[in-house]
Structures are given as structure tokens and as C-alpha cells.
Amino acid sequence: MMIGLRVLCFAGTYALALGCDLTRFFLQTRRGWHLSVALTALGWLVQGAYLANLTIQTHHIPVTTLFESLLVLSWILTAIDLYLTLHARKPTAIGLFILPTVIAILMIAEFARSTSTWNWSQWNDRVRFWGITHGFFLLLGAAATCVAFVSGLMYMKQSNKLKHKKPPRFGVVLPSLEQSERWNRWAITIAFPLLTFGLLIGMILNVAARGEAGRPIAWTDPKILSASAMWFVFAVLIHARFRPAMRGRRVVALTMIAFAFLVFTWSITLILPSEHDGPKSRDKESRNSHSLNRLKTDVDSFAFIFRSSDDSKILVESIVQGGRS
Amino acid sequence: MKLLAVGVDHHSSSPAIREAIAFNESKSAAALESLKTLYPNAEFVILSTCNRVEIYIAADEGTMLPTFEEIAQFLSDFHEVPAANLREHLVKYHDERVIHHLFRVAASLESVVLGEGQILGQVKEAYQIADRNRSIGAILHTLMRETIRVGKKVREATGIDQGKLSVASVAVDLARDVFDTFHDKTVLVIGAGKMGDLTLRHLADLKPGRVVVTNRDLSKAETAAARWNGVAAQFDKLYALLIDADVVVSTTASPTPIVTLEHYQRVQRARRNRLTLILDIAVPRDFDERIGDLDQVLLYHVDDLRERTLANLGRRKKAIDAGEKIIEHETATCTALLRHQRTAGTVLRRLGDYADDIRLREVERLITSCPDLTERQREAIDRFALRLQNQFLHHPRSAVRTAAETHSPEHAHSLLTALKHLFRLD
Numbered sequence: 001m002m003i004g005l006r007v008l009c010f011a012g013t014y015a016l017a018l019g020c021d022l023t024r025f026f027l028q029t030r031r032g033w034h035l036s037v038a039l040t041a042l043g044w045l046v047q048g049a050y051l052a053n054l055t056i057q058t059h060h061i062p063v064t065t066l067f068e069s070l071l072v073l074s075w076i077l078t079a080i081d082l083y084l085t086l087h088a089r090k091p092t093a094i095g096l097f098i099l100p101t102v103i104a105i106l107m108i109a110e111f112a113r114s115t116s117t118w119n120w121s122q123w124n125d126r127v128r129f130w131g132i133t134h135g136f137f138l139l140l141g142a143a144a145t146c147v148a149f150v151s152g153l154m155y156m157k158q159s160n161k162l163k164h165k166k167p168p169r170f171g172v173v174l175p176s177l178e179q180s181e182r183w184n185r186w187a188i189t190i191a192f193p194l195l196t197f198g199l200l201i202g203m204i205l206n207v208a209a210r211g212e213a214g215r216p217i218a219w220t221d222p223k224i225l226s227a228s229a230m231w232f233v234f235a236v237l238i239h240a241r242f243r244p245a246m247r248g249r250r251v252v253a254l255t256m257i258a259f260a261f262l263v264f265t266w267s268i269t270l271i272l273p274s275e276h277d278g279p280k281s282r283d284k285e286s287r288n289s290h291s292l293n294r295l296k297t298d299v300d301s302f303a304f305i306f307r308s309s310d311d312s313k314i315l316v317e318s319i320v321q322g323g324r325s
Numbered sequence: 326m327k328l329l330a331v332g333v334d335h336h337s338s339s340p341a342i343r344e345a346i347a348f349n350e351s352k353s354a355a356a357l358e359s360l361k362t363l364y365p366n367a368e369f370v371i372l373s374t375c376n377r378v379e380i381y382i383a384a385d386e387g388t389m390l391p392t393f394e395e396i397a398q399f400l401s402d403f404h405e406v407p408a409a410n411l412r413e414h415l416v417k418y419h420d421e422r423v424i425h426h427l428f429r430v431a432a433s434l435e436s437v438v439l440g441e442g443q444i445l446g447q448v449k450e451a452y453q454i455a456d457r458n459r460s461i462g463a464i465l466h467t468l469m470r471e472t473i474r475v476g477k478k479v480r481e482a483t484g485i486d487q488g489k490l491s492v493a494s495v496a497v498d499l500a501r502d503v504f505d506t507f508h509d510k511t512v513l514v515i516g517a518g519k520m521g522d523l524t525l526r527h528l529a530d531l532k533p534g535r536v537v538v539t540n541r542d543l544s545k546a547e548t549a550a551a552r553w554n555g556v557a558a559q560f561d562k563l564y565a566l567l568i569d570a571d572v573v574v575s576t577t578a579s580p581t582p583i584v585t586l587e588h589y590q591r592v593q594r595a596r597r598n599r600l601t602l603i604l605d606i607a608v609p610r611d612f613d614e615r616i617g618d619l620d621q622v623l624l625y626h627v628d629d630l631r632e633r634t635l636a637n638l639g640r641r642k643k644a645i646d647a648g649e650k651i652i653e654h655e656t657a658t659c660t661a662l663l664r665h666q667r668t669a670g671t672v673l674r675r676l677g678d679y680a681d682d683i684r685l686r687e688v689e690r691l692i693t694s695c696p697d698l699t700e701r702q703r704e705a706i707d708r709f710a711l712r713l714q715n716q717f718l719h720h721p722r723s724a725v726r727t728a729a730e731t732h733s734p735e736h737a738h739s740l741l742t743a744l745k746h747l748f749r750l751d
Contacts, residue, residue, distance in 0.1 A: 167636040179505040247598045
């Protein structure tokens with residue numbers, strides 16, 4: 001509950017930032033843009049503190065569960081948003097595209113929180129290392145995919161405006177077509193090797209390492225199939241980059257499809273049973289134990305934020321004891 | 326506090342009159358020097374642009390402010406223009422109307438081209454010249470600073486300066502919407518007419534990597550290209566030139582399109598489908614209309630560009646009301662600010678005098694009652710009393726100064742009234 005509240009804290013700050021950005025459609029002032037940048041920066045700092053705390057509490061980089069990975073992904077995307085916004089020549093509407101994506105990812109993360117049940121104790125150090133590397137590569141690949149998607153959206157919007165000769169809106173400046181296309185191209189170029197390495201490590205782990213502790217995940221697992229489809233679309237995208245006929249809107253359309261597969265890959269474990277995120281524990285005891293661990297992490301996080309170490313330790317222990325009884 | 330503005334503008338006078346009494350920097354300095362000599366207690370700023378020549382004058386209450394007639398005579402003498410010719414064109418504003426007018430000028434509501442950005446720079450320059458020549462005091466310093474602030478505020482809040490009003494500058498905006506960098510781009514101008522030249526003048530601000538001009542008459546192309554550090558090319562190589570061109574400006578007088586869809590499809594294939602912006606400002610069209618449907622090609626006709634300028638003008642006109650409201654409010658605030666600054670100075674002076682009287686009286690009484698005090702002890706008592714007085718008055722003084730300098734006339738007024746009542750300073 002406490003973590004949920006704080007995810008809500010920075011997600012809410014991003015929503016407020018988005019709201020400020022949206023005011024530029026109605027109020028002819030740049031204050032909305034300045035406020036939006038300030039709120040985004042604030043939300044990013046809060047989320048950074050939250051992730052740092054999570055790392056300290058769990059003793060590993062938070063990329064081991066879908067919930068953690070999505071939090072880190074949204075944090076990276078917000079950093080990219082801030083970087084692009086502050087490096088633009090004039091107040092551009094980049095936040096209008098990235099912030100909704102960030103908020104949507106945080107919402108999926110919230111849904112995914114209860115399904116994230118990795119049991120680390122069954123793996124040895126070597127498998128853990130490669131498991132984290134697998135997650136890390138895929139996470140960075142996903143961040144690049146999101147950037148490709150967002151820049152593709154900006155390209156589509158600007159292209160649509162210019163093709164249909166619509167007058168520009170005051171205060172809402174989009175990046176130039178060339179700029180959006182360049183971001184899209186870079187993002188695809190970066191995403192492809194990251195996803196390829198991530199998936200390859202995952203495949204090797206599945207065949208070799210996971211066999212040590214149990215049976216490997218079936219190749220027909222929905223998550224594996226969806227991730228493979230996403231990789232295939234990216235392979236087509238990389239190929240398309242070298243074909244003149246596939247420039248502009250067509251490449252952007254393919255980027256959208258790749259992003260759709262990415263979202264599908266994230267959310268598939270929420271809809272269909274998948275072995276990827278660990279066996280679903282059905283017994284009550286296991287569920288209770290997992291809930292208790294989460295409760296402990298939540299309360300520890302609360303204590304970390306408020307820095308009243310002695311009192312908070314007593315508070316943590318008493319709540320956890322209460323939970324056990 | 327008294328304010329006066331006297332001058333001519335594009336409503337009241339012809340360009341010939343404005344040119345006759347225009348000031349450049351050296352003339353401004355000389356005129357300000359003369360005005361200072363004639364009216365040593367007044368403050369002066371001269372604003373001279375293509376569309377207006379105005380002298381702003383300020384003085385404290387009880388100080389002689391030059392009259393309209395005197396300023397008219399000064400302008401006539403300074404520029405050696407017959408006073409009778411000049412007087413009928415001169416316009417004057419008094420007190421609050423001066424502030425209102427100056428704010429309108431800075432916000433470009435008085436400009437020929439509504440929302441133009443140059444006037445704010447010209448107001449700043451006029452302020453700097455007056456400051457350098459020490460012809461301004463506290464009143465005009467405050468007024469000019471407020472004017473620059475209000476000029477910026479109106480632009481930011483209303484967007485009155487947004488959107489270009491000429492076909493050529495709209496073309497530049499479009500180029501910026503399409504391309505991010507221009508050092509690696511080629512601009513091709515087809516035709517060496519006036520319109521192409523004008524568009525190229527604006528596009529040159531983007532510093533394109535290469536400018537190519539082609540025309541049926543090569544010598545005309547060479548002349549036009551030389552003006553913009555470009556190269557001239559023969560017209561029969563048009564298709565080869567189109568392959569390299571990222572921005573195309575076409576202005577020929579051809580009665581039929583010179584580039585057909587089939588031809589341009591081949592060009593685009595040869596370009597490997599790279600982005601192209603075509604500005605067809607010829608009437609009738611030089612490019613087949615269907616070329617605009619191709620992916621990665623943006624084709625704008627002169628009518629599209631003109632439509633944009635009209636939309637921008639309409640938007641600027643809509644911003645006038647919002648700008649006027651801001652100016653009305655800011656005029657009232659600035660008037661109160663100037664009044665309070667003057668009043669605050671007087672009140673603080675009286676407060677100081679009042680405190681000095683009490684201190685001197687009480688120190689004198691103490692020293693008289695203790696005749697055995699040495700000179701050193703008396704000096705110590707003097708210093709003690711002065712320090713005590715200054716420390717007592719420090720916070721009231723700084724509170725009054727801060728209130729008088731901020732945009733909160735109600736607060737400043739209530740503080741000043743309270744001070745006057747508490748210490749009977751009237």
C-alpha cells in the first residue's frame with residue numbers, strides 16, 4: 001500500500017506536469033511549459049529516490065520483476081524527456097508525447113506488481129548475474145523502443161499538420177520532421193542490438209541455466225512468442241532503414257507495430273499464464289509469505305524516506321510481526 | 326510626479342516629417358544634452374524609429390516641466406524645421422496617458438505591423454542612450470524598466486508576435502518545421518524574379534549549405550546567385566538539380582507546370598525518398614499539384630502561404646483585446662508605483678527628520694543635566710543615540726522601500742498611511 005501510494009506520488013506529479021503542458025492549448029503563456037518541466041524534474045527525482053531505496057532494500061538492481069523493470073523504464077524515459085526538452089531550441093511539446101507514455105507504463109507497473117513473484121533463492125550467483133543482464137539489456141531495448149514510438153508519434157503529428165497545411169498552434173511547437181525522424185532512426189538502431197542480446201541471453205539461460213533448477217520455459221510460452229515477434233518486427237525495421245521506399249511514415253508505422261508488441265509482451269503475463277515470471281504459487285502459505293515480504297519492503301521504504309531509523313525499525317518489526325500473527 | 330510625451334507618429338505625420346525630425350544616436354545625445362541644460366530638474370528620453378519620434382519628459386511635483394509649446398519649439402530649432410509646419414503634426418500625452426501610450430508602443434499595439442518585435446529593442450536602445458547621457462532620474466528609470474517588462478509580458482501572454490505576416494517569412498517557418506539543420510541542405514531557386522529573391526533573402530538567414538539558382542536566362546541566374554553566395558545552373562539541368570535540392574523555391578512565369586508528377590516521382594526515387602519542401606510561389610503553378618501527395622514531399626503553393634499569413638494576422642488581431650487589458654492594468658499599477666516611490670521618499674525623509682529632532686533634543690537634555698561629562702563621553706552618548714535611532718528605523722524604512730518598489734500599490738499605500746498617522750508626518 002505504501003509503495004502504491006508513492007508510485008501514485010510520482011505518477012501524480014507526472015500527471016500534473018502533463019496537465020500544465022496541456023494548458024498551452026488554452027492559455028497563451030509559456031508558464032505552463034516551465035511549470036511542466038519543473039514538475040517532471042521533481043517527479044523524476046522522487047522516483048529516483050524511490051528506486052534507490054528499492055535497490056538498497058532488495059540488494060539488487062531493480063530489473064528482476066516486471067514491476068521493477070517498468071519503474072526503471074519509466075524513469076529512464078522521463079530522463080530522456082527532460083534531456084530532449086531542455087536541449088530543444090524553443091519550448092517544444094515533447095512532454096505531451098512522452099509523459100502519457102510514462103504514466104501508462106507506471107499504470108501497467110501497478111497492475112504487474114502482484115504478479116511479480118521471482119524466487120531468487122533457487123538460482124545460483126552465475127544464473128542470477130546473467131538473469132539480471134538479460135533483464136537489463138531488454139530494459140534498455142524497451143526504453144529505446146519507447147523513444148522510437150514517441151518520436152514516431154511526433155513525426156506523424158507534424159507530418160499530418162504539414163501535409164494538410166494546418167496553421168501552427170501558438171505555444172505548441174513540435175520538433176521538425178527531420179528531428180523526429182532522426183530520433184526514431186537512432187532509437188531503432190540502438191534498440192535492435194540491445195533486444196537481440198537480451199533475447200539471446202534469455203534463450204541461453206532457458207536452455208542451459210534454468211535447467212539446473214527446474215524445467216526450462218516452453219518456447220511456445222506467450223511471453224517468449226511475443227518477444228520474438230517484437231524482435232522480428234525490429235529486424236524488418238532495421239532492414240527498412242536501408243530501403244528508400246520505406247522512409248518516413250512507413251517506418252513510423254512499423255515502429256508503432258513494434259511498440260504494440262512490446263506492450264503486448266509486458267501485459268501478456270497479466271492476461272495469459274506464462275512460466276517466464278516464475279511458477280504461479282497457488283498455495284495460501286506461499287502467497288502470504290510473499291505478501292509479508294512485500295509489506296516489509298514497503299514499510300522499510302517508508303522508514304528510509306523519513307529517516308527516523310530507530311523508531312522506524314520498531315515500527316517495521318511491529319507491523320511485520322502483526323502481519324505474521 | 327508629472328509626465329509629458331510630445332512627438333509624431335505614423336498616424337499623425339507623413340514619412341517626410343518623421344524623417345525631418347528623426348534622431349540617430351549622436352543627435353539624441355546632443356538633444357538630451359541641450360534639454361538637460363535648458364531644464365536641469367527634468368528627465369528626458371528620446372524614442373526615434375521609422376514610425377515615430379517622441380520625447381518623454383518627467384519631473385517631480387513642484388518642479389518646472391517644459392510645456393508642449395517649448396518642446397515643439399525645441400524640436401523646430403534643433404532640426405531647423407519651421408515650427409508652423411511641425412506643430413500641427415505633434416501629438417501630446419500627459420501623466421497617466423504617457424505611461425499608457427508608452428506601454429502600447431512597447432507592446433507593438435501602436436506599430437504599423439501589429440506584433441512586430443523590433444520596437445521593444447528600440448525602446449531599450451532609447452533607454453540606454455538616455456542612461457548613458459545621464460538625462461534620466463528615478464521616475465524615467467522606473468518607467469522605462471516597467472515599459473520593457475510590460476512589452477515582454479504582452480508578447481508572452483497574448484502571442485501577439487507569433488506567426489509571420491509575409492509570404493517569404495512564412496516560408497522560413499515552414500522550412501524550420503520540416504528541417505532541423507540547414508548547413509547540410511541545398512536550396513534550389515527556379516526563376517530569378519523578385520519573389521524568388523525575396524524568399525531567398527529570408528531563407529539565407531537559415532544559412533543553407535548550398536544555394537543554386539537556375540533560370541532560362543543564365544545571366545539573370547548568375548546575378549541572383551552572386552547576391553546570396555550561390556551558384557547559377559543551366560535550366561536544362563533542372564531534373565538533376567532537383568535530385569540534390571532539399572528546399573525548392575519555384576517562381577517562373579511558365580503558363581504550364583514545368584515539373585510533372587511522373588518526372589518528380591523519378592526525382593524522388595533518385596533522392597532515395599529523402600524529405601523535400603517545395604515552395605511553389607509561381608502563378609500559375611510550376612509543380613503538378615499531385616506531387617504534394619507523394620510521401621516525404623511537402624508542396625506549398627503561394628495561396629497556401631498567403632492563407633497562413635492571413636491566419637497569423639487574424640490571430641494577432643485577436644490578441645489585441647487581451648493586450649489592451651494587460652496594459653490597462655499595468656498602467657494603473659505603474660502609476661501607483663511611481664506615485665508611491667515619490668511619496669515613500671518624502672515620508673522616509675520626514676520620518677528621518679522627526680527621529681533626528683527627538684534624538685538631538687534628548688541627547689542635549691541629558692548632556693545639560695550631567696555637566697561633568699567629558700568630551701569623549703559626550704561623543705559616546707551621541708554615537709549611541711544615533712545607532713539606537715538607526716536600528717529602530719531600519720525595519721520600517723526597508724519595509725516602506727520594498728513596498729514602494731513592488732507591484733502592490735495597496736500594500737504600499739496602507740504602509741505609508743500608517744507611518745504618517747503613527748508618527749504624525751503630515
